[in-house]
Amino acid sequence: MILTEEQLQDLLDTSLDSLAEPPHGTEWAVVLEGSIAEGFGNPSSDIDFLLIGRTEDDLPTMPSLLFLEGRRVEIRTRSVRQLTGQFQALEEGAERPGRLSEDLLNRCQRLLHSHPLRGHALVEEVKAVLPVERFRRITADWWAHRARQSLRHAMALLCLGESDEAVDWTRAGLVQTVKSWAAGLGETYLEPKWLSLQLDRAGRPDVRDRYWELEATAPASADADAARGHLTACLAFAMDLGLTGVPWRPERLTVERVAGVTTWQTGERVHVVRARRELFALGDDAGALWRSLVLGRPLPRVLEAAADTGVTGPGPLLAVFLRYGLIRLAWKGGGTVTPSLPLAAPPGPVTPPPSTAQPVLSVRGAAVTGPRAVDLMPLPADRFAAAAMALVWSNVVVENAVEDLTGAVRRGQWRVAELSVRRAVHAALRGLFSSHGVHPLPADCDLVRRLDLLPSGTRPIGAHAGELLQCTAGPTTNGDALLAELRGFVAQVRAAVGAHTFPLSFDSADTWRATLQLGHDWLRIGAHLDAQLPIEEARDLLAGNGAQPHQAR
Structure with missing residues (x-):
């Protein structure tokens, strides 16, 4: 660690002096969490103390922030019951890694890899609720699930002609793949910012060097061939690291209906209602493409049918439908494709700014801003x-x-x-x-x-x-x-x-x-x-x- 035991104890004493006295008779323990406890960190890294109390009361989640000796100190509190509940919730949700909360996983990881400062026996009692080996498997599966989603999404974007976006999701899938592999070796710290140090510690320079090579060769502004070449190389690397379910098989991607999305046509105008609340109006080209969709078909076949509509560049328009949550993509045998990034906005459909077309509607349908418009109406x-x-x-x-x-x-x-x-x-x-x-x-x-x-x-x-x-x-x-x-x-x-x-x-x-x-x-x-x-x-x-x-x- 970048701080000695003595320095940590001094900071802890100063921090505790700034806090209210704990309830009389409560057994307390203190651990150091976060990047410094992991062996990472630098002079700007904050100090994360977690106080663990054997109490039936729920302790606040929000940390107290102190500024001591040129560092930011965060002090969190948790009861033994709350921490045990976190570990149990993680174990119960492990069978469906796609639904596991990132925040829950992060809280459990920080405690399991924490450095005890006070009340060592109580700390060990709490950590024993979830064995470290089991946590490694859960974390590896969590990252693997996200890697599959990102790489499948990148494959779909390539088919839709969105090469630049495909490269970004390929890069995301590459990071998630390596994080999954590293988690299996014990490098379970969630934030990717210390990935370079994690790969150095993993003891596999061949994997580390191959990752950085692929990261460095990601096309900056990709044409379709360059983007596909990069994705193909990343898929091969992912499979070498044991990631399953990501062959180059676009035909396994199917275009599916989204629950709560309905279509209504008045005259020539196509309207699409999302979740019974938001209404999108489609321009002539967008409407023709929407009417051509046969849901449940493989994505390549949907694109072939779209070509028969005479709409130029149907792929990017389909990508808009996908972003807005009007259609969804599924992987045959693998459920809905739902890509997500760590420490980012939660995945889900995009809601664009409302249309500025005036008037809003006519007797034949909503007003739109152009033939390729997929306009959100400015009222429910x-x-x-x-x-x-x-x-x-x-x-x-x-x-x-x-x-x-x-x-x-x-x-x-x-x-x-x-x-x-x-x-x-x-x-x-x-x-x-x-x-x-x-x-x-x-x-x-x-x-x-x-x-x-x-x-x-x-x-x-x-x-x-x-x-x-x-x-x-x-x-x-x-x-x-x-x-x-x-x-x-x-x-x-x-x-x-x-x-x-x-x-x-x-x-x-x-x-x-x-x-x-x-x-x-x-x-x-x-x-x-x-x-x-x-x-x-x-x-x-x-x-x-x-x-x-x-x-x-």
Whole structure:
């Protein structure tokens, strides 16, 4: 160690003087943990003391930090019962190394390799709960599991055309492989930062030198051939060190469904819901690729089918689906491929920043930023679906109001005409707000005053709406001009929200059928997400699969 026993005891005495007195009658022991206890460390390394008490109380996990003699000193406390529980939890989870907590493994490792300073008998009693040889096997298996995941993931990334990323995961798999091998020899310290010293102590210069050679030859900016060559060499080295389950067999990688991921299409737009909360909208190319997926197939076959879609470079798009957790990769006979790094963010799907496309949605689907987009909508999936249903329904109400205005003008019913105009304007504004994801909506009478919630480009619509809401009608009113003015306003709003192709709902049986089908597409999503339905009758439309309830079969 870089500190003598006397120096450690002095630091411990000074540290204990700074702490509260332990409970009277409690048996205590003290060990030195961490890199210095392992025989590593340098003048900047902190001093890690663990105080072990024979008490039934749970002692705090958070350390106390002291700054003594130019060093940082961390003092942790643990009861015998807590430490015994840690070792038991580790043993119980050892059969599934992929689920073992890194923090739990690290805590157990630090204690087992600690240097006793006080209460040696109590320290030995606690350490005896988990034999060191057993811990070596658990740690070696834990690293081996991660090495397999990283190397299989690197293989998949190469197939997907993501060569640079494949090199990074190959390097991660290489470190994990060597850490597994070293753990079997007793070098179980988890943090990779002391790997060079661990390899020096392992007594196998051939393994050490081969590792550093492979580390040094990792391509800096890899083309596919260089990345594959490096991965192949690392796979061979891993198998030489006893790592199983990593042959170069891309056909063993399969593309699988992720629980809780569902697909919904409205018009040409493909929407993918993740975990019933986040909604992703796919651009035209991304949507075509998504529709081509046949889950359960080997990755090479999925890529072959993707090539038939005409989408350029499908591999990187599939990689995006994978990163976002919309699909998963599995190794035949080996479960889901879940790569992870030590001392890093936990593995799991990425959640990108929300899309900035405005408006958020149209009656045909979510707005996207481009053909290869896999855009996260900036509001929860249930609110998105509710806003979309409100958008469709608002346009139905607009058509109904225009129909009412047409009849009122023909019969000279001017008060009816005024109310019909206001109803149409309010309904159109409801659609405008809904297209920007506003839900629940302001009251109709507040809509025109709440346009400051929307982008500045909607201001002309607000001005036009204000004029129409103030209009009056009487015997001298030009009814055709009023109808044209309202239709112009409706067209202005629909152009802004992508609803310019909305059917003239009450014009014919065909346009009503098209309206019902459009509404049904959105109702299916809304019902799946338990979103608020715009009207109660919508349940009947859903039950009838988009058909009228009394329609002859």
